[in-house]
Amino acid sequence: MGSRRRGGIPDLASALTALKDRSGLSYAQLATRCWLSASTVHRYCQGKVVPAEFGTVERIALACGAERAEVDDLYPLWSRANSGPPAPDSRPAPRIHEPVAQAAPVGAGRAARRHRRWAALLGALFLVAALSPSSTPRHVPVASQRPRPQTVAGPAWEQYPAAVPSAFFGVTINSNTGLMPGFRYAGRIDAYELWAFAPSPHFYSGDADTLARMTRRAVSIVRRADPKATPVCLSMGDLWTPASQRFLLDFAAAGSYRDCDAAGVKLYPQHDGDTPESLVALADLIDRTFHSAGVHPALWNTGSAYRVATARPLDAARSIAYAVRFYLIGMYVRYARTYFYNWGGTKVPLVLQAAGGPPTEAARAVATLQQWLAGAGIVSCGHGTPAGLPGTVWQCRFLLATPVGRPQVPAVVRWTESGTASMPVDPGDRSVRYLDGRTIAAPRRLTVTEMPQLDVEAPGDPVLSSGSGSAR
Secondary structure, eight states: OOOOTTTTHHHHHHHHHHHHHTTTTOOOHHHHTTTTHHHHHHHHHHHHSSSHHHHHHHHHHTTOOOOOHHHHHHHHHHHHTTTTSSOOOOOOOOTTOOOOOOOOOOHHHHHHHHHHHHHHHHHHHHHHHHHHHHOSSSSSGGGGGSSOOOOOOOEEEEEEEEEOTTTTTTEEEOOHHHOOOOSOOOOBBOEEEEEEOBBBTTBBBHHHHHHHHHHHHHHHHHHHHHHTOEEEEEEEETSSSSHHHHHHHHHTTTGGGSSSSSEEEOOOSSTTTGGGHHHHHHHHHHHHHHHHHHHOOOOOEOOOOGGGGGGGGOOOOHHHHHHHHHHHHHHHOOOOOEEEEEESSSOSSSSBBBBTTOOOOHHHHHHHHHHTTTEEEEEEEESGGTTTTTTTEEEEEEEEESSSTTEEEEEEEEEEEESSSSEEETOOEEEEEEETEEEEOOOOOEEOOOEEEEEEOOSSSSOOOOOOOOOO
């Protein structure tokens, strides 16, 4: 985020404030929809800081219900506030494999600016080629003419340390006993899902516009009954299929997510036995679909597929590894909450706790992950050779909580998708913690397994405060 005051800031701040006031949303509600903090949104609207990227301005405007033309009008205001000449469009360039459906049309002004930038770039490239005739061999071997995928070194993403939400760890409660999960530190129903859904004659056979109108009415009723409620629209399933992706696109384009605080989607393996890491591909499909609709809501993973009860049970060791990695992958794809499906029942391949019974080893391992990350800030995630790791290794870096007055402790959670991998220890690592409660001094080389481990840089172990989660 930018922090310098520049000319043009009052105009941008006034425009954002007008949109916010028109929407009727509080700073907290707007922040939730944009995945920002309420204080950050307040500073933008007060003109105390300017977003470093126009995409942030666009998210705020769309969350307020702005039309495309209004979003276009914000671009020159942001450019002036960001110091004079228009900055490059901060939104990602079009991807090669975007969904077939067309996004909502953008304003002609922005399209013209993008056209001029691409024309200038292509012209520059043409001049470089024309002035450097010796830079390319006269006869290129056929094999080297084949297109090769771009490889860029680095983590999948990196950010200024952002707090791991205390409500990130969730479970769906499929029990009418009223009992809460015993492996969690706190439990309270604070979110209302509208609705568990897939476009199917067994669930819903209408169109997206009709469902959007139903959603608006349902959200209105929920908010009147509980003003502090968090409506989540809607728990979309079967998203591996093009038909469900198309319906999600239509539902998003209908403006349905303006009425909700988050978008619920179901991340689940495409095939029985697939690893939690396979969910990254589905999350990418979902992200591309929302991007095509021009909508960027906070995303919650609200459960598994409806066929989950027919999947083969996992063995005890894999249950522990998969349960913990399920939540880690939720952080990897940057979802605001991740719910395990389900608590209370036993007719699922991976059971955390049966109603009235004790937590399983898998549940206790999830509680250990919660302890590790209570009060922590997440910094980055990545996997494989682009991130400088062995091919099967995944990792997320954190700053762990420490007593007040002491700096946070750098640490990293590592695991493999399958098998084991050997890698050198990070220079600062001093200890390794395991899910079974063991802690050892960091060796010269790490053996990373399918069971996630916590590699801590500071001497000894940080003092960890107890964490909390959420139930639904």
